[in-house]
C-alpha cells in the first residue's frame with residue numbers, strides 16, 4: 001500500500017521560524033489590503049469615475065465634430081487631432097481601432113472623453129501602464145495631464161473579437 005491515513009492528531013502548531021514567516025505573510029496581506037483603498041483615493045492615475053450616459057451615435061457625432069474643428073494631420077489614414085489645452089478631447093473605440101489619434105501638449109490638462117461604438121474595449125496606455133475600460137453607452141471622462149513628452153502606444157486589452165490583436169493606436173505628447 002502506498003497510501004496511508006494521516007495520524008489522527010496530525011496538526012502541529014507552528015513554532016520558531018515558521019511562526020515568524022506566517023506572521024510576516026499575514027502582516028503583508030494586511031498592508032496590501034489597506035494599500036488598495038489608499039491608492040484608489042490617493043493615486044493620481046485613477047479615474048474620478050466621472051461618466052455619463054450617451055448613445056453611441058451621439059458620441060460618434062461629438063467625436064466627428066471634435067475632429068472636424070481640431071484636425072492637424074493624418075497618421076496612416078487616421079486623423080491626428082490637437083485639442084485646445086484645457087479643453088475636451090474625444091476618443092472612440094470600435095472593432096478594431098481607436099479614433100482619432102490625439103496630439104496633446106505636455107503639462108496641459110484635458111478632459112478626455114472615451115466611449116465605445118460596439119462592445120467593451122480596453123484603454124491601455126504604454127509604457128505608462130495606465131488601464132481603463134471603454135464601454136458602449138457611457139461617456140467616461142478622464143482628466144489627464146501628460147507630464148512627459150513623447151509617443152505613447154494605446155492598445156486594447158479587452159478581448160474584443162477577431163481583430164483584437166490589431167487594435168492599437170498612439171497618443172502623441174509634445175513640449
Ligand SMILES: [Cu+2]
Pocket residue numbers: 096120121122156157158159160164167
Ligand atoms: Cu478591443
